Every structure is written in structure tokens, then in C-alpha cells.
Amino acid sequence: MGAVRRAEFVLTRGDDVWLFDEGGSRYLDATASLWCVNVGHGRRExxxxxxxxxxxxxxxxxxxxxxxxxxxxxxxxxxxxxxxxxxxxxxxxxxxxxxxxxxxxxxxxxxxxxxxxxxxxxxxxxxxxxxxxxxxxxxxxxxxxxxxxxxxxxxxxxxxxxxxxxxxxxxxxxxxxxxxxxxxxxxxxxxxxxxxxxxxxxxxxxxxxxxxxxxxxxxxxxxxxxxxxxxxxxxxxxxxxxxxxxxxxxxxxxxxxxxxxxxxxxxxxxxxxxxxxxxxxxxxxxxxxxxxxxxxxxxxxDGLLKRAEDLEGELHAALRTLADHPLVTEVRGGTGVLGALELAPERLGADPTLPARVARAARERGALIRPMTSALGFSPPLTLREEHLDLLVDAVRGGLSAVL
Structure with a gap:
């Protein structure tokens, strides 16, 4: 509470897989808020x-x-x-x-x-x-x-x-x-x-x-x-x-x-x-x-349950391209539109804030991901497309490398 009371990250608008902050910057919502915006943001229906x-x-x-x-x-x-x-x-x-x-x-x-x-x-x-x-x-x-x-x-x-x-x-x-x-x-x-x-x-x-x-x-x-x-x-x-x-x-x-x-x-x-x-x-x-x-x-x-069947493999494959990064020790996924990157335990032992730091660095590169105790979590809207995955991987790799 004390750390964020003067440094809020204020989101003002959402559109499908995108979120916009009060300054107009755009972010890929790779967590569907807290695992929940399955149909994407801004659905008029x-x-x-x-x-x-x-x-x-x-x-x-x-x-x-x-x-x-x-x-x-x-x-x-x-x-x-x-x-x-x-x-x-x-x-x-x-x-x-x-x-x-x-x-x-x-x-x-x-x-x-x-x-x-x-x-x-x-x-x-x-x-x-x-x-x-x-x-x-x-x-x-x-x-x-x-x-x-x-x-x-x-x-x-x-x-x-x-x-x-x-x-x-x-x-x-x-x-x-x-x-x-x-x-x-x-x-x-x-x-x-x-x-x-x-x-x-x-x-x-x-x-x-x-x-x-x-x-x-x-x-x-x-x-x-x-x-x-x-x-x-x-x-x-x-x-x-x-x-x-x-x-x-x-x-x-x-x-x-x-x-x-x-x-x-x-x-x-x-x-x-x-x-x-x-x-x-x-x-x-x-x-x-x-x-x-x-x-x-x-x-x-919109056939989103069927889309999820395809997207679970696409998301897992995209995350696996990050398996070679020095900060990543395991890639989890392939069961649903969910994924995680487990971070190196020796690095976490030295700095327990590592997941939050990587998530912040990825955010600065245009993607919102979920910091967890020892991992980074992913659960995007079911409307996510392949071109979005490319942006996500680039932002996460950039965030990992910036922290490293």
C-alpha cells in the first residue's frame, strides 16, 4: 500500500485484448485482468x-x-x-x-x-x-x-x-x-x-x-x-x-x-x-x-470454446521460445489457455521481487503479465491472435533481459 499510493498505474479503457492507460499508452492484456475477461474488453453486447x-x-x-x-x-x-x-x-x-x-x-x-x-x-x-x-x-x-x-x-x-x-x-x-x-x-x-x-x-x-x-x-x-x-x-x-x-x-x-x-x-x-x-x-x-x-x-x-482448444497450443508454443533465457527454468502450459514461466531459483533466492520486476519491465514494453511467487503467469482473452503472441514474446523476452 505504501509503495503504490503515489505511483498508481491507471487504466482508463479496454478494447478486445488491449488496455489503455491515462496517458494513452496501449498494452496487451496477457492476463485477461485476473484470469477472467475471456471474451475480451469493450463488448457492447x-x-x-x-x-x-x-x-x-x-x-x-x-x-x-x-x-x-x-x-x-x-x-x-x-x-x-x-x-x-x-x-x-x-x-x-x-x-x-x-x-x-x-x-x-x-x-x-x-x-x-x-x-x-x-x-x-x-x-x-x-x-x-x-x-x-x-x-x-x-x-x-x-x-x-x-x-x-x-x-x-x-x-x-x-x-x-x-x-x-x-x-x-x-x-x-x-x-x-x-x-x-x-x-x-x-x-x-x-x-x-x-x-x-x-x-x-x-x-x-x-x-x-x-x-x-x-x-x-x-x-x-x-x-x-x-x-x-x-x-x-x-x-x-x-x-x-x-x-x-x-x-x-x-x-x-x-x-x-x-x-x-x-x-x-x-x-x-x-x-x-x-x-x-x-x-x-x-x-x-x-x-x-x-x-x-x-x-x-x-x-x-463467436466459437470461443473451440478457439481456446487451438489457442492453448499456440500460447504454449510461444512461451516455449523463452525456455532458453537464463532466468527461465521451466515453461508450463498446454492444458487450457494458461501458461507460466518458472524463474531461476537461485535468482529468486537472491531477489524475491524478481517476478514483479520482470512483470514491470514487460509492462514498459507493452504487455501486462502476472507476477506470481516464483513464476510469471499468462491467461489472455480467448480472442488473442497469433500476431498478439509475437508482441507478447518480444515484451517478455525484453523484460527478462532488462532485469537480467
Missing amino acids: IADAVAAQMRELATYQTFGDIANPPALELTRRLAALAPVPGAKIFLVNGGGDAIDTAAKLAREYFVRTGESERTVLVSREHSYHGTQGFGTALAGMPGNRIAAPFVPDVSVVAHDDPAALEAEFERLGPGRVAAFFAEPVIGAGGVLPPPPGYLERVREICDRHGVLFVVDSVICGFGRLGDWFGIERFGVVPDMIVFAKGVTSGYLPLSGVVTHERVAAPFWDDPAAAPFRHGATYSGHPAACAAALANLDILEG
Whole structure:
């Protein structure tokens, strides 16, 4: 806070993959803001849909029996797209809200099904699940566990070893674990694709131990991995899916949880069931839902899920051309429109600010990239083209060399 209060980088306008600062300089947005502007900046279709909805009904809460047309249309549409049977949708405002919702749903599900001792929530090293109460407690990034844990009964295991997950379930004891949280591709923790077969194995382990499998697709959904919810390509059916970011391409805050019909049943099937006393003032916000509906139309109409299938390889190939740089020790990517350059550990040991310094140098050369703990992250809009990749590589190589 103290370092930036007199040195703000002020952005004033966006157009497709480009951003412009207050001085008129142009930058390639190679991170889609925070992994979310999947359809690109400045889409009039979304702005017009939001304005039209605001003229009709800008906002109203959706507690009890209250609903609005955009919320009903959006949840029905998402349920139809979701890769789980009998999907039900719980809408909230952001990824952290949705993680808290899924965590509370998991614990309450077991209370309502007679296994109230199932309270433990398990996540992975390097994982990011937001910065609210449950998300901070579940964080697999040590630097994000500020003042944590806010909630008891959480555990973190290796990010790439199914055997470690099963051993942790066994250590905790039978009937103790409620849910396991996993990102299909770990995002903020370094862009770490799952080892082959990993997600399939953990699904089997969760089934064997009666544990709910919660997929955190906040970063991975709505085209980022080439499908709607970021899990379909692995052939795994989760118990819950957490989504946010790409559902509106970040144009308005919106998120939610998809639940399997089995998980929804104790809350949904009996009209006399006690209410799930959880929600937010802006859950089901009409204008936000209108933005999401327009965004889904663009993703479908412009063929951006198919574009993502091609772009993931193009981005990975472009980043691999930087593998020979002295500051780069590993190039990650190839699973979705996501990538990372891991920086040399000996250099990081001498200067932990290295990722931020390289990102700043790349920005001075016209590209916005994401500094992470030990790497540089990439997650451009799905509208990115080959000529943009050339500019990106040149800016990043120039930034690396300037810092070196």
C-alpha cells in the first residue's frame, strides 16, 4: 500500500485484448485482468444487456421465494451446461463467496444425512481458493494464509500425489472428511496442470471414502480450458463445481456453485426441509445475470470454446521460445489457455521481487503479465491472435533481459 499510493498505474479503457492507460499508452492484456475477461474488453453486447436490464429491474434480493427473470434463465442455462446430473445452481458474487458456499454446503449436507462428524475440508499445496474465511483456511499458498486458519478442521496435501490424499483421509479417520477441493489446473499457485490421471484417481479415492469432490473452476471455467466448467476434458463428474470470473468475463461480479442432484437432495427435495441459511444481498443480481447471459451468448456465437482448444497450443508454443533465457527454468502450459514461466531459483533466492520486476519491465514494453511467487503467469482473452503472441514474446523476452 505504501509503495503504490503515489505511483498508481491507471487504466482508463479496454478494447478486445488491449488496455489503455491515462496517458494513452496501449498494452496487451496477457492476463485477461485476473484470469477472467475471456471474451475480451469493450463488448457492447454485454454493456447493452446490462443497461437494458437496469432499465427494467436493476437489483433486488432473491431470498425465500423471490426471483427475477435473468436469474431464472441463467441458472437453468448453467444447469443444462453443467457436467453433473440434475444440477442445481446457487448464485453468489465472487469466487471467495462461492468457495465459502461450497464449504458450508458440504458440511451441512453431512449434517442432514446423519454424518455430522464429517467436518474436515482438504485442499492441495499451491492451491488458491480466495481470501475469505474458508478460502484463506484452505489456501495451499503459505503467503496467503494471513491470519489463518479462520475455520477449524482443514488440511492440505501434496498437489500431485493421489496416494498422499488417500493417506491423509486414512490418517484423519473414517467418517471425518467432508470434502476435497481441487482446481483442474492450479492457477495463482503457479499454473500447474494435473499429472495424467490425477483427477480421475482422486475422484475414485473420494468415492471410496465417502468424501465430496469439489472442483474449483473459478479460473478454469467458461472456455479457459476449452469447455464450460473446466472439468469436462478430464471425464470426471464432481459433486460440486465452484465458478466465477469467466461466467461474466468479469464485466460484473457473479459466481456460484453447481451441485450434483445427490448433494442438492437434502435441501431441495422436501418442501418442509429447513432453509439453508446462507446467501448474499446481491445473489442472483438481475443486472449481473444479464451480463452473464450475454457473455454466454458471445462464447457460443463467436466459437470461443473451440478457439481456446487451438489457442492453448499456440500460447504454449510461444512461451516455449523463452525456455532458453537464463532466468527461465521451466515453461508450463498446454492444458487450457494458461501458461507460466518458472524463474531461476537461485535468482529468486537472491531477489524475491524478481517476478514483479520482470512483470514491470514487460509492462514498459507493452504487455501486462502476472507476477506470481516464483513464476510469471499468462491467461489472455480467448480472442488473442497469433500476431498478439509475437508482441507478447518480444515484451517478455525484453523484460527478462532488462532485469537480467
